[in-house]
Amino acid sequence: MKSDKISELTTNRMSIYLRCLNELADEGIRTVSSEKIAKRFHLNSAQIRKDLAYFGEFGVRGVGYYVEELRTHLRKILGLNKEHCVAIIGAGRLGTALTDYYGFSQTNFSVAALFDADQSKIGQKVGEVEIFDIKDFAEVAERDKIDVVVIAVPAEFAQSVLEQVTNAGIKAVMNFAPSPLKVDENVKLKTIDLTTSLESLSYFLAQPAAKNGRK
Amino acid sequence: MKSDKISELTTNRMSIYLRCLNELADEGIRTVSSEKIAKRFHLNSAQIRKDLAYFGEFGVRGVGYYVEELRTHLRKILGLNKEHCVAIIGAGRLGTALTDYYGFSQTNFSVAALFDADQSKIGQKVGEVEIFDIKDFAEVAERDKIDVVVIAVPAEFAQSVLEQVTNAGIKAVMNFAPSPLKVDENVKLKTIDLTTSLESLSYFLAQPAAKNGRK
DNA sequence: TGTATAATGTGAAAAAGTTCTCAAACCAAT
DNA sequence: ATTGGTTTGAGAACTTTTTCACATTATACA
Numbered sequence: 001m002k003s004d005k006i007s008e009l010t011t012n013r014m015s016i017y018l019r020c021l022n023e024l025a026d027e028g029i030r031t032v033s034s035e036k037i038a039k040r041f042h043l044n045s046a047q048i049r050k051d052l053a054y055f056g057e058f059g060v061r062g063v064g065y066y067v068e069e070l071r072t073h074l075r076k077i078l079g080l081n082k083e084h085c086v087a088i089i090g091a092g093r094l095g096t097a098l099t100d101y102y103g104f105s106q107t108n109f110s111v112a113a114l115f116d117a118d119q120s121k122i123g124q125k126v127g128e129v130e131i132f133d134i135k136d137f138a139e140v141a142e143r144d145k146i147d148v149v150v151i152a153v154p155a156e157f158a159q160s161v162l163e164q165v166t167n168a169g170i171k172a173v174m175n176f177a178p179s180p181l182k183v184d185e186n187v188k189l190k191t192i193d194l195t196t197s198l199e200s201l202s203y204f205l206a207q208p209a210a211k212n213g214r215k
Numbered sequence: 216m217k218s219d220k221i222s223e224l225t226t227n228r229m230s231i232y233l234r235c236l237n238e239l240a241d242e243g244i245r246t247v248s249s250e251k252i253a254k255r256f257h258l259n260s261a262q263i264r265k266d267l268a269y270f271g272e273f274g275v276r277g278v279g280y281y282v283e284e285l286r287t288h289l290r291k292i293l294g295l296n297k298e299h300c301v302a303i304i305g306a307g308r309l310g311t312a313l314t315d316y317y318g319f320s321q322t323n324f325s326v327a328a329l330f331d332a333d334q335s336k337i338g339q340k341v342g343e344v345e346i347f348d349i350k351d352f353a354e355v356a357e358r359d360k361i362d363v364v365v366i367a368v369p370a371e372f373a374q375s376v377l378e379q380v381t382n383a384g385i386k387a388v389m390n391f392a393p394s395p396l397k398v399d400e401n402v403k404l405k406t407i408d409l410t411t412s413l414e415s416l417s418y419f420l421a422q423p424a425a426k427n428g429r430k
Numbered sequence: 431t432g433t434a435t436a437a438t439g440t441g442a443a444a445a446a447g448t449t450c451t452c453a454a455a456c457c458a459a460t
Numbered sequence: 461a462t463t464g465g466t467t468t469g470a471g472a473a474c475t476t477t478t479t480c481a482c483a484t485t486a487t488a489c490a
Contacts, residue, residue, distance in 0.1 A: 248436080248437055248438085249437075249438075250436095250437075260437095264437090264438065264439065264440090265439085265440080267438095267439095268438085268439055268440075272438085272439070273438095274437075274438050274439080275437085275438075276436080276437055276438040276439080277435080277436050277437055277438075278436080278437070278438085279436085279437065279438080280438090
């Protein structure tokens with residue numbers, strides 16, 4: 001274990017491993033080898049071992065990993081041993097859909113508040129979640145202990161929203177706006193760029209190899 | 216130019232470059248250097264040049280790139296010189312939100328159809344887009360020339376939906392289900408895993424360095 | 431025409447990420 | 461105990477990706 005600087009590729013995989021272990025645990029499996037995980041979930045066993053080893057010696061040689069024990073470690077590592085409160089900025093189609101999506105899921109994330117600039121929306125509710133004026137973000141975020149923000153506003157507003165929430169002390173932001181955002185290095189920004197993803201599919205279809213969409 | 220095998224990292228960036236060029240073009244800028252693009256959009260100029268050079272010699276030494284010309288090249292490379300018809304499987308919150316999201320945008324992608332298994336939804340419309348029975352996918356996809364599919368169904372149904380659409384000849388799939396899917400190698404699958412993204416933010420918050428969400 | 435400045439395209443170096451390999455450690459059975 | 465079969469953890473080897481450095485080509489202006 002020498003958790004010097006762990007790459008995002010590794011931490012993303014940790015999340016995947018946790019999901020795999022949850023499935024194994026549900027089936028009552030008590031121990032599992034990296035090889036078995038790899039086979040079943042189409043992963044690479046050496047990579048699983050290497051990733052896990054960054055964080056500690058969780059396995060037992062000749063045996064493998066104890067499923068419950070490893071789950072506990074992974075949850076701890078991923079900071080899932082505490083609740084996270086999410087605010088979504090932008091109460092449009094995407095923002096409201098995400099409100100439900102996350103609220104639904106039995107994870108450690110719960111959507112505590114929605115924000116918008118459109119006065120006609122403010123005060124309304126999406127399920128249990130109230131829509132607040134974006135102007136009041138700092139105040140509401142403080143009160144509701146928001147620690148994660150999702151940006152679901154049009155591209156042209158994304159940068160200013162980002163600045164507003166980081167100024168209010170938010171350190172983790174997930175951005176859906178197709179816009180290149182500049183952010184302080186002590187803040188973690190994760191951009192999910194649907195346009196780029198779609199265009200990357202389009203690129204694939206345009207290659208001669210992919211004999212195109214319809215057969 | 217030696218487009219042997221271009222990495223997905225490169226093609227994703229091509230999409231970003233196109234977006235940057237669109238912005239420059241809107242401002243009436245005619246030529247631009249890789250250095251100027253890099254400065255303005257927080258990118259790396261060497262990488263821009265290297266990425267572009269995989270596809271051809273688009274620049275002029277001492278001058279830079281002609282904005283309009285490069286845009287045309289990028290659109291062609293990304294297969295954006297033709298319309299793409301998208302089908303979304305799963306008419307839940309996320310699926311319907313995406314229907315609007317893409318429909319809205321002035322891109323080359325238009326959502327032609329929604330699919331669901333829930334009989335009560337079939338026949339209804341989301342905006343202009345009708346909801347069909349997933350059983351009829353092959354038929355409707357053929358008729359509407361669907362070439363891209365978005366999977367927005369619960370994780371447990373994702374694999375079977377994927378198989379159904381690839382059997383119908385679909386070659387490009389974007390998946391929102393947090394599920395490790397197995398796919399034929401002549402099909403391009405792009406998974407957007409919101410759970411993993413959130414947990415990666417959670418990991419960051421759990422690090423001592425990030426002195427946590429609320430200040 | 432010649433000189434100075436600008437900026438590409440590319441080979442080489444560096445950095446980052448993945449896979450291989452195997453000694454060490456564990457378990458079960460004799 | 462000893463042997464044989466497993467499986468981890470980690471160094472080494474390999475692959476991929478990014479960054480550097482600069483020869484080459486273009487423009488502008490004296």
